[in-house]
Amino acid sequence: MYRYDEFDRQFVTQRVAQFRDQANRRLAGELTEDEFRPLRLMNGLYLQLHAYMLRIAVPYGTLSSRQLNTLALIAEKWDRGYGHFTTRQNIQFNWIKLEDTADILDTLAGVEMHAIQTSGNCIRNVTTDQWAGAAADELADPRPVGELVRQWSSLHPDFAYLPRKFKIAVTGSPNDRAAVKVHDIGLRLHLNDKGKRGWEVLVGGGLGRTPVIGVTVRDFLPEQELIAYLEAIMRVYNLYGRRDNKYKAPTPKWRSANCSASPHTSHRLNSRNCRAGRPRSRKRVPRTRISPIGSAPMSPPTASMAMRSSAYR
């Protein structure tokens, strides 16, 4: 499962300190709401219909008992005793106060969690099958690839200002519990005749105001070429996605009437924008990079903990 490395720890700690300063400056009137809004959204803090809302990422939906206990603690100490797990495997707290938010983020950092990239036009939390790692029908646990995508997409400078928010889901099962067909990018694992792993790549799906089923642009992508291919898709989206109309932003060329057929998109992705097909491409992810992720335990350790939450009583 997702664990902080040294960079993550330092970065998140710095980000919390920055946000604490920003929130204090906002409360003191040194920042206007227009100045503060993008700063709070970068840290997952919305101001919605009823109150502030903090959305916290749960990468590929996997939590340790320590993390879950901390979420319960946050709910009791800073919210109203509950939170809302979302369909995309985040958790949202709906009644928190601006003045408490830095303390909450600090507490989250203590259990290797954060709210970065849970808002705004960036690549959001990568999601997967809720039964990943335990489903009888899956070909393999999809979470190592989820972790690879998380590492690649976190703080990637090219994808900090996308036309619209961008969502990726991964499944290792032929049964689409991860809803990959309604994600901007959906990845579905296949095995070929020789038992080799490859990924079906779907693009352009989405829900919201105009639901669209994604189209398959690659039937069987070798795993080592996955990141190069994802980058190619992101380059196309960054180039052609509309920034003038957010309701049409998730409708780049591959969804438009003239090129809804996948060959056009496939050509674009597989030739001009993607170097994945070149065997010596630097964009290939070496097995030495993938293997440690795959061999790391994806299921969190369970631990007996003091029952601090009144909800357990």
Place this chain on the structure above:
Amino acid sequence: MTTTTEKGKILTANRLRDGEVVFLTHSGQWSENIDGAVLATEPQAQAALEARGKEDEHVNLVTGVYLFEAERRDGHVFASHIKERIRSLGPTVRTDLGKQAEGKGGHFDALQGV
């Protein structure tokens, strides 16, 4: 029994510190209950109300100040738009939460038009 109806606009915002939905009252304070809101019936009074709210936005008491249409009937304020009725009550999918559960909600249903 005679029903008295008064139409106009009231001023709303979110309290900066905690995001709570609030309404400007006759005394210039911010109430969590829509029934405490002052209703401005004339354009001049509405403009004055908005200016008063902007002052509080400027001194960081509230954020996102705006006017919306409402009616006062027998002492209770009814928001004309469903968005404002929902803001005045709380989540429609969980009526056990929000202002409506705390005795601070408006005296109407979210789906009830005026």
